[in-house]
Amino acid sequence: LRSYIPLVSIHQTCSSQTSPIEPVYPVSTNGELFPWAQYRLPHSIQPLSYNLTLNPDLVTMTFTGQTTISMLVLHDTKVIVLHSSDLNISKASFKLGEEDVSDVTVLEYKPRDQIAIKFSKNLKAGQKCNLILEYSASLSNNYNGFYNSSYTDKDGIKRVLAATQFEPLSARKAFPCFDEPVFKAKFLIKISRQPNYITLSNMPKAQTTVLPNGLMQDEFEKTSVNMSTYLVAFVVAEFASITQNVSGTLVSVYSVTEKKNHTDYALATASKFLEFYNNYFEIKYPLEKLDLVAIPDFLAGAMENWGLITFRETSLLVGKQSSLLEKQVVASVIAHELAHQWFGNLVTMRWWNDLWLNEGFATYMQYMSLQKVLVLDKDALNSSHAVSTEVDTSEQVEEMFDSVSYEKGASILLMLCTSLLGEQQFRKGLIQYLKQYKGLNTNTEDLWNSLTQVTAFRSTGQTLNTFICRQVELSTQYWNVSEMMTSWTSQKGFPLVTMSRKGNQVTLTQEHFLLSVDFLPPCVYTFVFSATFKVPENVKWLKLNYKNTGFYAVHYKDESWAALGEALSHNVSVLTQEDRASLIHNVFALSKFGRVSFLHVLNLLDYLVNETETSPVKEALLQLNTIYRLLDKRQEHGLVARMKDYMLRQFGPLINSQTWKEEERVSKQELRAALLETACRLDEESCTAQAKTMFVKYKESNGTFRIPGDLQQVVFNVAAQSSEHWTSLLEMYTHVPYDAEKRKMLLALASTPDVKHISWVLAAGLQGDIIQTQELPLVINRVSSGFAQDFFSRLKDRGSQMRSVQEALETIRLNQRWMDTNLPTLKKWL
Numbered sequence: 001l002r003s004y005i006p007l008v009s010i011h012q013t014c015s016s017q018t019s020p021i022e023p024v025y026p027v028s029t030n031g032e033l034f035p036w037a038q039y040r041l042p043h044s045i046q047p048l049s050y051n052l053t054l055n056p057d058l059v060t061m062t063f064t065g066q067t068t069i070s071m072l073v074l075h076d077t078k079v080i081v082l083h084s085s086d087l088n089i090s091k092a093s094f095k096l097g098e099e100d101v102s103d104v105t106v107l108e109y110k111p112r113d114q115i116a117i118k119f120s121k122n123l124k125a126g127q128k129c130n131l132i133l134e135y136s137a138s139l140s141n142n143y144n145g146f147y148n149s150s151y152t153d154k155d156g157i158k159r160v161l162a163a164t165q166f167e168p169l170s171a172r173k174a175f176p177c178f179d180e181p182v183f184k185a186k187f188l189i190k191i192s193r194q195p196n197y198i199t200l201s202n203m204p205k206a207q208t209t210v211l212p213n214g215l216m217q218d219e220f221e222k223t224s225v226n227m228s229t230y231l232v233a234f235v236v237a238e239f240a241s242i243t244q245n246v247s248g249t250l251v252s253v254y255s256v257t258e259k260k261n262h263t264d265y266a267l268a269t270a271s272k273f274l275e276f277y278n279n280y281f282e283i284k285y286p287l288e289k290l291d292l293v294a295i296p297d298f299l300a301g302a303m304e305n306w307g308l309i310t311f312r313e314t315s316l317l318v319g320k321q322s323s324l325l326e327k328q329v330v331a332s333v334i335a336h337e338l339a340h341q342w343f344g345n346l347v348t349m350r351w352w353n354d355l356w357l358n359e360g361f362a363t364y365m366q367y368m369s370l371q372k373v374l375v376l377d378k379d380a381l382n383s384s385h386a387v388s389t390e391v392d393t394s395e396q397v398e399e400m401f402d403s404v405s406y407e408k409g410a411s412i413l414l415m416l417c418t419s420l421l422g423e424q425q426f427r428k429g430l431i432q433y434l435k436q437y438k439g440l441n442t443n444t445e446d447l448w449n450s451l452t453q454v455t456a457f458r459s460t461g462q463t464l465n466t467f468i469c470r471q472v473e474l475s476t477q478y479w480n481v482s483e484m485m486t487s488w489t490s491q492k493g494f495p496l497v498t499m500s501r502k503g504n505q506v507t508l509t510q511e512h513f514l515l516s517v518d519f520l521p522p523c524v525y526t527f528v529f530s531a532t533f534k535v536p537e538n539v540k541w542l543k544l545n546y547k548n549t550g551f552y553a554v555h556y557k558d559e560s561w562a563a564l565g566e567a568l569s570h571n572v573s574v575l576t577q578e579d580r581a582s583l584i585h586n587v588f589a590l591s592k593f594g595r596v597s598f599l600h601v602l603n604l605l606d607y608l609v610n611e612t613e614t615s616p617v618k619e620a621l622l623q624l625n626t627i628y629r630l631l632d633k634r635q636e637h638g639l640v641a642r643m644k645d646y647m648l649r650q651f652g653p654l655i656n657s658q659t660w661k662e663e664e665r666v667s668k669q670e671l672r673a674a675l676l677e678t679a680c681r682l683d684e685e686s687c688t689a690q691a692k693t694m695f696v697k698y699k700e701s702n703g704t705f706r707i708p709g710d711l712q713q714v715v716f717n718v719a720a721q722s723s724e725h726w727t728s729l730l731e732m733y734t735h736v737p738y739d740a741e742k743r744k745m746l747l748a749l750a751s752t753p754d755v756k757h758i759s760w761v762l763a764a765g766l767q768g769d770i771i772q773t774q775e776l777p778l779v780i781n782r783v784s785s786g787f788a789q790d791f792f793s794r795l796k797d798r799g800s801q802m803r804s805v806q807e808a809l810e811t812i813r814l815n816q817r818w819m820d821t822n823l824p825t826l827k828k829w830l
Contacts, residue, residue, distance in 0.1 A: 028107040028116075034108070036081045040180065040351075044077035047178045047185040048128075049222070049547045054146075054174070055192045055215075056236055056786050058160045061139045061148045066132070069185075073127045077459050078119045080131065083172035083179035083400055085113040085145075091134040092117065097127055106133075113172050113179075133176045143299035143774065145173030151296035154453040156260045161197075161237035161312060163295050165303055168352060171229035176695065182228035182441045184573035191235050192217045200235040200254065202227070202307040225286055225306070226439055228348050233305035235293055246271045247278060247283055251417075255294040255317060262738075266292055269331050273338045275367075281342050282431050283438070290341075293318060299774045304340030304362070311337075312774075314739040323709025325669040326740045331367050336653075339365035346481050347434055350441040356408075356489070357447060363410035372403070411551045412488045416481070418549040421451070423628050428454045448482035453786075460643055495552040500542060501560055506542065513553055513593070533828050541567050545576055548582035555590050561600045570605035577613035583608045584616055587752065588623045592814060598822040608650050614671040617654070621678050627826075628682075630815055644682045655679045660690055662708050669710035677714045691718035692725075699728050712741055716748035735768060746775055751780035758783050 036176055036651060046718060051068040065087075075432040094104045094117065107116045107351065123129065133409070140147035141164055150160045164277050174180040194214045199205075203221040211217050240260040243252040244267055251271050253263040263761055278284050280339045287307045294316045302311040313483055315333045330495045343365070344358035378494055380514050417426035431452035433442075488494075496513035508531045535542065544554045558563060564583060569576050575583070590596045591610035611617055629639050648655070656671045695715050698707050719725035726749065733745040750761050761784065764774040 001138045021499050026109050026111070028109055030107065030819055032107055034109040034114070035079045035118055036109075036114060038114060040725070041081050041083070041114075041178060041183070042059075043079070044073065045080050045082075045123075046072045047183050048072055049186040049188065050175070050177065051188045052175055054234070055146045055278070055693040056139065056146070056162045057216050058139075058162060058194070058197075058236070060146070062136065063139060063146060063162075064134075064136045066134050066587060067174055069131045069133075069177070071129050071131065073123045073125055073129065075125050078120045078122055079116055081114055081116045082176055083113050084108065084115045084133075084135075085170075085172040086140075087135040087137045087173070087176060089115070089135045089176070091132075091810040093132040094130070095130040096123065097129065101396075103134070104131075110620060113169070117174060137173070140173060142168075143297075144170040148435050149297035151256060153256065159238060159256070161239075163235045163237070163293075163297075163298070164305075165235045165298070165300060166232060166305075167230040167303060169230075171232055174232075177229045179229045179233055180351070181228040181230065182350050183676055184228050184348070184439070184441065185806075186223045186226055187232055188220070188233075188235060190217055190219045190220040191234055191236060193303045197236055197238055200233075200237075200239075200291055200293065200308055201235060202231070202305060203287070204250075204482050210435075222289075223306075225289075225346075225546070228441075229305045229344070230305070231345055233303075233308040233309070233310065235295070235308070239293070239381075242267055244268075244271050246284075247284070248290040249274065249287070252289065252293075253294075253316070255313070256547070259294070259313070259317055259737075259739075262319050263294070265318045265322075265327055266316050266330060266334060269334050269379045269636055270338065273335050275341060277338060280427070281434055283342065285341055286346065290338075292337075297772055297774050299777075302337050304344060305338045306341065309337045312739075314743050317739055319705055319738045321739060322738065323669060323708075324664065324666045326709045331741075336362045336366040338536075338819055340669075346439065347437045348441050350443045354443050357444060360408070360410050360413060367410065379811055408551070412485070415550045417453075418483065418547075420484075421481075425454065426451075428781070444534045445482060448480075448485050452480040465727050488723040496555060497544060497552055498557055499542065499560060500557040501542070502558075504534050504537050504539075505532060506535055508544075510552075530730070543579055543583070545575055545579075545582065547578040553586050555586070555595055560594065560821075561587065561604060565604040565607060568604075568765060569610075570611050572607065572612075577615050580613070580616040582609070583618040584619045584623065588660070594821060598825045599829065605650065609653065612654060612671075612676075614667045616669060618674045621651070621674050625678060625681075630819055634819060639823075639827060639830060643826075646830060647678065647682055648682060651675060651678070652753055655684070655687070660694065660711060663710065669708075673710040673713065676711065677717065680714050680718050687714075688718050691715045695719040695725060699725075699732070709740070713747065717751055720748040720752045723754060723757075726754065743775075743778075746771065746779065750779045773778050 002107045025037045026034045040500075048070045050669045051070075055065065056063040075350075089106050089108075092106045093101050095101045100425075102119045107118065107366075108114070109116075117131070119550055130286070137146075144165045146162060146164050148160060148162055150158055152158055166174070169179060171177050177183075178185075187202070189201045189203075191201070192211060193199050193729045195214075197715075199218045201220045203223055206219050206221045209219070217595055219546040235254075236258065240257040241252045241254045242260065242263050243250055245251070251267065251274060254266045255263050271291070274285060274290065289307060293308065293310050294313045295310050295314060298310060300312070302309060302315050311333065316330060318330050337360040340358060343361035346557070349355060349357045378610070417423060421429070427450035432454050433447055436450055437446060447450050491512075491696065495510050498509050500509075501507075510530075522571045542556075543564065545552065568580065583604065587596060587601050591598050591601050605620060608617075608620055624643075628640065629641050630645070631643055655675050655678075658675055663669050663672060676687055676691075680691055691714055694707055694711070695718065698715070699704050716729060719729050729749060731746055733742060733749065736742045736745065750758070752758060752761075761779055762776075763770065764771040765773060765779045767773075771779065789809075790818050
C-alpha cells in the first residue's frame, strides 16, 4: 500500500503568549554599558567583504591577525555590533567613506561573544565604511575555531599543523566577524607559513611572497561567491595530494604524506559525485577547485567548507585492502559533504532553526532512499524537537546537530518525493529552489514555496492513486506543499496511523505519536483524518506505507498483526525487505507505547527463522539486543540465559551459514557482521572459537594475513575479552596503518570487561598521545553501559537542561516502564 494519508482538516492549538520583556542592557568588560541586549546581531550593518591576514606560529601555538571588514550601512545607526571570542584586540580603526582613518574603542560583552563600536553621530543608510582590527590569540586546543593538531609520523616524529572548524559558532574565534549565516560576504585570505608547510583555503592560491622574517605568505584569490562565515576554512600543514580535473574543476585529496596511497578511492568517488550533482541540480559547482582534506586530529566526521572540505581520516582514507563496506562508508560521507556545496553553501539557511535545510537535504542526497526506521525511535521522545524549531542560545544551536535535523529531515523529503510528488516533479522543485535563492539565505517556507510553484495541485475532483491498491476520491479544499509539510517540520514526533478491519470494511485513523503521553506542545498543527474503504472478502491482510517511505508508524488492530505474521510465515517474499523491517520496528515501538502486547511482537518474530535479508535481520537484532541488555542490567540471570537461547535459536541457521572468508557483496557483509557480532557477544561457542583462531593467525602472521574488513570488529571484540590478547591488540593499535582498522581496534579495547584496562583507555584518551583525544567521545560511549539515574540529577542546572540529558533520562524511564510492563509476559513466554 502506497504511503498517502488523506487529509481532511488542519487544526492549530497554541498556548497563550506572554508580553515581551523590556531589554536589560549588559555591562562591557570595561564597566561601560554594552549597547546591544540581544543574542542575535542587529541588521543595520551588512558586511560586504573581509580581508584577512593570519600569522600562525606552530611552535608557540599562537597567532596574530588583521581583519579589515568592508561594510554597508542598511539603516541609520550609532553602533556596530559583531562577534569576537577569545581574541585580544590590540588596535581598532574605522574609516567612513572618503574620511580619514581614526582609532575607535571596542567594547566587549563576553557572555555573548559580542563586541561593539559606538559613534557619537549616526552612520547613515547607504554609506560604506571599513573596520580594521588587529589582534592576537592562542590556537585552540579543543577542535573548534583555528586549532592546533598533531600526529606521529611513521618515524615516530611528532608533527604539528593548524586547521579550522567554524560551524556553527567558531569563526569568531579566528577573526572578528558577523558570525551568523545570513551575513554573507566575500573573503580575501593571506596566511604565513614555514617553507616546509603548505596552506589551503576556500579558493585557489593567487601568489606567494617571501616575508622579511623568512616566512612565506600565501595569498588566495578573493572568493568568487558570497559565503557565510561558518564555511570559511584554512589549513597549515605538511600534506601531500593527488588531483584530477572534473568538468573544469580541479579536485584534490590531501593527506599526511605517508597516507597519500590511501587517497585514490576518495578522489575517484568525489569526482563521480561532482559530475552527478552538476547534472542533477542543473547548476555547475561554482568554484575553480574542490579540496578534500584528511585531518589527523579532527573531532567532527567531516565539514563542508566551501571548496575545502575537511574530514576525519577514517571518513576519507581507505587502503587498497579495505572492504567494500568500508569504502561505502567513505563514499556516503563524501556524497553528503558534496551535496552541501549546493544545499548549505550555495543556498544557506537564514538561521540555525532551519539547519535541516542543510543537513536534511545533504542526508537525503547521500542516501536517496533512506531507511528511516533508525530515526523514528528518537523522534518519538518528548525531549526531541521539531525539524524547524526556535533557537535562541549557543547551546541550542549546538543541539540542532542531531538525527532529527539530519535523518528526519531527509526522511520527510523522501516521503514528499516518493509518495506525493514523484522524482521528476521533486527534482524540478529543487532546481527551482536552488536557482531562485542562489547565493542567498532561506527558511523552510522558501523551500515549500519553490516546490509549490512547480508542483501545486488541487485535490478536489482529482484522483490520487497513492493510497491502498485502489483509487480514493478526496474532497478537501485546495492545498499545496507548504500547507501540508508545515505540520511535519513545526512539531516533534510523527503520526501513528491505526488500521482496524471489520469484515471487508477498513478504517484508518491518525494521531500524534509520542512515547510519553504527559506532553502538550505549546503550538501544534495536526492533520486529522478518518478514512474508510472496502476490500474484497478474500483479502486476508493489508500492509500500509509501502517500502516504509512515509515518515509515520502504523498500528494494525484486531487480528491484523497476526494476519501479517501468518502471511510472512508462509512466504517471506510477500512483502519487500523494507516492509518487513518496518513491521518489526513498528511492533516494537508500539509495545513500548503500550498499544500492543509483547506477545504480538514475539508472534511476528516467529517468521525470522526464514529471513535472510539484511535490513529486517539487522532491525530484529537491534531490538532484541536492546532487550537483552536491559535484562542483563536488571540482573535477570535466568531470563538472560533464556533470551540468549531464543536469539541463537531464531538466528542459528543463518549464523551457521555465514563464512569467515572474503565476501564481495556489501549487503552480505553488513548481514554477516551483524549476525556474528551478536553471536559472539552471546558467547556462541563456534563463533568465539573461530574469532580467536583468526586473531591468533592475524597476530602471528606479521602483517601477511588480513582479517576481512566486515569481520574485524567481531574478531577484535572477542580478542579484547582476554587480558593476553587485549595487550596484543593494544600493541597492534599503535602501529596499524589503516585508519578504519585502527578505530575498530580502539572500540574493542574499550569493550574489555577488565576495570584496569578500561581505566587505562580512558586516561590515554584524555592524555592524547597513544589514543587521540578526538576519540574520547567514542571511548566513553563504548565503556559506559549506563549510569545510575542520579548521575544526571547531580549535574548543574545548565547541564541538566541539555536536550541530550533529557533524552537520556527519558530513555531510562521508558526502558524501565517497558520492563515493568512486559517482564511477566517475557518470563512466561521464554
